[in-house]
Amino acid sequence: MIGRRYVCGYLVPANYVSSLRMTTPRKISMCERLANMAGHIYRHQARQFPRRYAILKDVAKKELAPPMPKEWPAIVSEFKQMINVINTKAYRQYTVREAMVRSAVFMEVIFWFFVGEMIGRRYVCGYLVPANYVSKNTKKLAAEMEVEDKHNF
Secondary structure, X not given: OOOEEEEOOEEEEHXXXXXXXXXXXXXXXXXXXXXXXXXXXXXXXXXHHHHHXXXXXXXXXXXXXXXXXXXXXXXXXXXXXXXXXXXXXXXHHOOHHHHHHHHHHHHHXXXXXXXXXXXXXXXXXXXXXXXXXXXXXXXXXXXXOOOOOOOOO
C-alpha cells in the first residue's frame, strides 16, 4: 500500500493525491456567484412559499373584505366624530403622537387612492392618449369656425 492513500474515505493512487495538492482553486466569477446565490435564494423561497401563501390568503380574506353590515354604525359614528373634531378645532388639543398617527393614517388613505387611480388607468402618469386624438367637441368647434383667409392659415 505504498503507492496508494486514503482521500475522503477512498483508496486512490499516491500521484493523484499529490496532483490534488498542487492545483489551486479557481476563482469564481461574479456571474457564477450571483447564479449560486440565486439558486440558494430560490430553494429557500420555494420551501417557504406554501406557509407564506397560507398566511397571505388568511390576511387578505380578513383585511380586504368589505365591511360587514354590523360594522357600519361604528364607521358612521367615527366619521361624524372626525367631522366634529374638525368643526370644533379640537385637533389643537392633540398630542404630537396622536397628531402624527392621525396624519399618517390620512396620508396612507390618500396614497392608496392615487395607487388605485394608477391601477385603473394602467399607467403612472395620466391617461395614454393617442397623438392624433381630437375630441368630438373640438371637432364640432373647428367645423363651426370660419376661416378668413383659406390660403394662409
